[in-house]
Amino acid sequence: MISTTRINYELLRCINIRYKIIELYTDAILIGHITYIHKYAKDVMTLYALEKALYNAVYYNFNQSEIEDIIYKIREYINALDINSRVDYFTTRYPSVICITDDNGPYVDTSSPDSGTGDEDGYDGSDGDDLKDGTIPLTNWRSQMITISENGQTVIPNLNFNIGDVDIDTVLLEVQGDDPDYTTTGNGYHIIENTLYWHNFYDLKIGMVVKIRWRVE
Amino acid sequence: MSEVKFKIEVDGDNKTITIIDDGTDYSGLSSINLINIYFRGEDKTKYIKKLSINDSANISAFLNESVGLVYTFESIFGSEFPPDNFYQLEIVVNEGEADQMLSQRLAFGSTYRIEEVVHRGTLSLHVPINDLYTSLHYGMNAQLLEYMEKLSTVAVYSYDREVKWRKAYNHIYNTTNDFDY
Numbered sequence: 001m002i003s004t005t006r007i008n009y010e011l012l013r014c015i016n017i018r019y020k021i022i023e024l025y026t027d028a029i030l031i032g033h034i035t036y037i038h039k040y041a042k043d044v045m046t047l048y049a050l051e052k053a054l055y056n057a058v059y060y061n062f063n064q065s066e067i068e069d070i071i072y073k074i075r076e077y078i079n080a081l082d083i084n085s086r087v088d089y090f091t092t093r094y095p096s097v098i099c100i101t102d103d104n105g106p107y108v109d110t111s112s113p114d115s116g117t118g119d120e121d122g123y124d125g126s127d128g129d130d131l132k133d134g135t136i137p138l139t140n141w142r143s144q145m146i147t148i149s150e151n152g153q154t155v156i157p158n159l160n161f162n163i164g165d166v167d168i169d170t171v172l173l174e175v176q177g178d179d180p181d182y183t184t185t186g187n188g189y190h191i192i193e194n195t196l197y198w199h200n201f202y203d204l205k206i207g208m209v210v211k212i213r214w215r216v217e
Numbered sequence: 218m219s220e221v222k223f224k225i226e227v228d229g230d231n232k233t234i235t236i237i238d239d240g241t242d243y244s245g246l247s248s249i250n251l252i253n254i255y256f257r258g259e260d261k262t263k264y265i266k267k268l269s270i271n272d273s274a275n276i277s278a279f280l281n282e283s284v285g286l287v288y289t290f291e292s293i294f295g296s297e298f299p300p301d302n303f304y305q306l307e308i309v310v311n312e313g314e315a316d317q318m319l320s321q322r323l324a325f326g327s328t329y330r331i332e333e334v335v336h337r338g339t340l341s342l343h344v345p346i347n348d349l350y351t352s353l354h355y356g357m358n359a360q361l362l363e364y365m366e367k368l369s370t371v372a373v374y375s376y377d378r379e380v381k382w383r384k385a386y387n388h389i390y391n392t393t394n395d396f397d398y
Contacts, residue, residue, distance in 0.1 A: 022364045025357065026384040041353040044360050 005201040018047040143213040148204045156196040163191040170215035221320035237285035257305045299327040326369025
């Protein structure tokens with residue numbers, strides 16, 4: 001069963017984002033931007049409807065998969081709103097949205113892999129062969145994918161790094177298959193040496209993939 | 218000098234406001250002779266209402282956390298419904314004396330009239346609504362009211378909160394006037 005903590009979390013998040021869009025609506029009214037007035041009004045009311053759907057699903061004892069469907073719909077809609085850069089909540093939780101991204105990490109590292117030869121933007125003029133064959137890593141970001149092998153797993157050993165050796169502020173964790181959010185350090189998990197201890201408000205299940213990223217100097 | 222800490226309870230059912238000291242350290246004062254309570258609105262250089270407490274019974278009531286100073290809306294605002302505003306409360310103890318103490322600022326909003334206007338407007342609605350603008354207008358008024366209720370909760374004053382409150386309020390006020398309810 002989905003925990004009450006998680007449902008409250010989803011509801012509160014939805015309410016806070018709805019209030020944020022109401023603020024944007026009042027701003028749009030002030031400048032008289034009719035397109036945005038309509039867009040924000042529509043978004044606010046859709047979120048309100050989704051919020052009530054989740055509330056009622058819990059109230060009327062819908063089953064777990066139906067509730068998860070609604071949560072998924074809420075997240076899908078919020079993601080589609082394209083207001084990420086304007087909502088404080090997202091700017092802290094989705095740094096990649098407001099930065100240039102690449103596949104290896106949330107930030108493009110523009111420093112030259114071949115130090116000393118690049119220009120000030122980090123472009124060293126090479127044809128990229130050394131990057132393609134893997135002799136030089138593209139960025140300072142590293143990642144590791146771990147597939148969960150048992151339901152309720154809380155200990156993930158053998159990470160490819162030792163927490164004492166990396167900048168802890170750069171460690172980002174994402175659970176694929178269930179929660180599209182980054183789980184914040186100190187909130188949903190903690191790491192001792194090279195072992196991760198999971199204590200988030202939902203359980204990991206078989207088949208979920210934990211993607212962890214960190215940055216080396 | 219420490220600041221005066223206090224809390225307020227706005228009771229919409231009994232139409233009262235209770236103002237209570239919240240564990241202020243008065244050790245720097247020889248005695249409390251005067252407590253001035255200021256209610257301010259949009260213009261912070263003026264006050265809407267000033268309550269001066271200088272009798273020992275009321276001063277004791279203010280300091281007693283289980284009692285507090287209880288005022289009816291009628292006695293403060295001259296009406297059983299506070300006029301719509303975003304109120305900021307400040308307390309000055311022993312004002313004008315050498316040991317004068319200022320307080321933190323608390324704020325709350327009142328939205329009685331605008332709620333009434335929105336609800337009256339909704340009652341006069343002609344259904345079915347067949348244009349998008351009217352539909353969004355009615356829908357957003359209810360949303361804005363909910364949002365304003367959230368912003369109207371008693372809490373420490375912040376300029377940001379006041380601006381948001383006034384923006385939402387002005388929007389409802391202007392549009393309901395436009396619709397001439």
